[in-house]
Amino acid sequence: MSDKPDSADELAGTEQPFVQHLMELRDRLLYSVIGLAICMALLAFWPGPSGLIDLIAVPIRAHMPPDARLIAVGVFSPFFVPLKVLAMAAVLLSLPWWMYQLWSFIAPGLYSHEKRFAVPLIVLGSALAYLGIAFVQFFVLDKMFGFIQKFTPASVAATPDIASYVEAILGLYLAFGLAFQVPIVVVLLVKMGMVSIQKLKDFRGYFIVIAFIIAAIVTPPDVISQLALAVPMCILYELGIWGAQLFIKKSATDAEGNEADEKKAAS
16 A cells, blocks of 8 residues: 555646647647747847857957958858858747746646756756857857967968858857756756766766867867866866755755654644
């Protein structure tokens, strides 16, 4: 016989047929696409594709001659590259909305304590993604291009192609946005019982090696960007361990409180 009372089953009555799940998924995807389209329309109005290009080109233009500009080698680059940047910016702007739609889809299948845990996790994950991208835009790119320009011979004019430049920074945005999710992954691993705090601490040395290997693979071949990715990953790993410890303490406190409430109710 189960120790938990029937009233504790918070998911009772929430089962839905498979077709209803598909319809709900369709609606959430539709809402997400509509949100993305709205963000694209807003960004197209202001600052516009040209304004977005000027913004992301600030780090490299700071290390180019005053009269130098990025060039468009491809025939269709002047048309497709701004649209690509506009779509990228719209995805970033609508990220919280996408996360909210994902949350709305999975929330009915979660217990109340899982919902309390998931909401801060989603908010923190979005904030960390923005932080990683901002770190690239305002620090990594400036240091990286400054380092690269020092090796450019005086007889060579460094005029990068806008398409290759956008492709390179998009890769960095994605790499840092994902790398900054390390604390979320660490806390989830502890919550799901896959690892313990002590195992995470014992794995610390291996993680440092893995972080530098990942940085060497996903970043350009310069030491600045590699260090800029590997070092924050190591720091975020430590923050994840700290956050997991807080989560365990809070879970233990909540469990003790629930046990005390049950004893009072039984008496």
